[in-house]
Amino acid sequence: MITEPGGRERSLFHKLDPRVSLAAAAGAAFCFSLVRNLAPAGLCLAFALALAAAGGLHARPLLKRLAAVNAFVLFIWLTVPLTMPGESVAALGPLSWSGEGVRLALLITVKCNAILLSFLALAAGIGLPRIGCALERLRAPPKLVFLFLFTCRYIHVVGEEWQRLRTAAKLRGFVPRNSLHTYRTIGNMLGLAFVNAIDRSRRIHEAMLLRGFAGSFHTAAELRGTSADWRFAAAFFPVLGVFLFLDLCLK
DSSP states (O other), X not given: XXXXXXXGGGSSSTTSOHHHHHHHHHHHHHHHHHOOSXXXXXXXXXXXXXXXXXXXXXXXXHHHHHHHHHHHHHHHXXXXXXXXXXXXXXXXXXXXXXXXXXXXXXXXXHHHHHHHHHHHHHHTTOOHHHHHHHXXXXXXXXXXXXXXXXXXXXXHHHHHHHHHHHHHHHHTTOOOOSSHHHHXXXXXXXXXXXXXXXXXXXXXXXXXHHTTOOSOOOOSOOOOOOHHHHHHHHHHHHHHHHHHHHHHHTO
């Protein structure tokens, strides 16, 4: 489940049709990714922060998720300004930081955070079955929907299997070191986890076939758009268009 504890239930978006929420999140991500100037990107980030506030997202878990994403963005700051050609703005011995590289890294950082904030604000708290149903109604490829649902459903099972293998290794006195024995042991553990995952997937498939699974999921939930959904879409998507228009005007 994509969840933000205590968030969506009190937000302005919790009554929206999940199809509208997912379409809005995808539209925001697509729009923000196309922006190529810092000023419109800053507006996108401000808009995403407003969505997060309206979504009632809790600060602590939100900051943790932002920190996880920005840990990867840090590598961009460590490489792009040093490797991208352009006018130097700082130098340290043989290292030189280009202004164009710094600008690009800043643009990527702003856009990444804006996309994550908007997605969490709009999609946090939607149950996994409702996400699958909404994706199916949005004409997403069925195999992609199945892959998404089963990955979200069973990824923790693979994690639990790995934890059991680590615990078993520790009980046998295994201490990771920079040695060939450590690499061989970890490789064997990864292989065993992979084999166990395949074996479990076969049992799950057989169980589903015994229950009449024929390649499609059926749900009793009915997704019906309301006037609130139309009003939200009529206000949300034109705002995204304004961001793209401002970006085009600054070329």
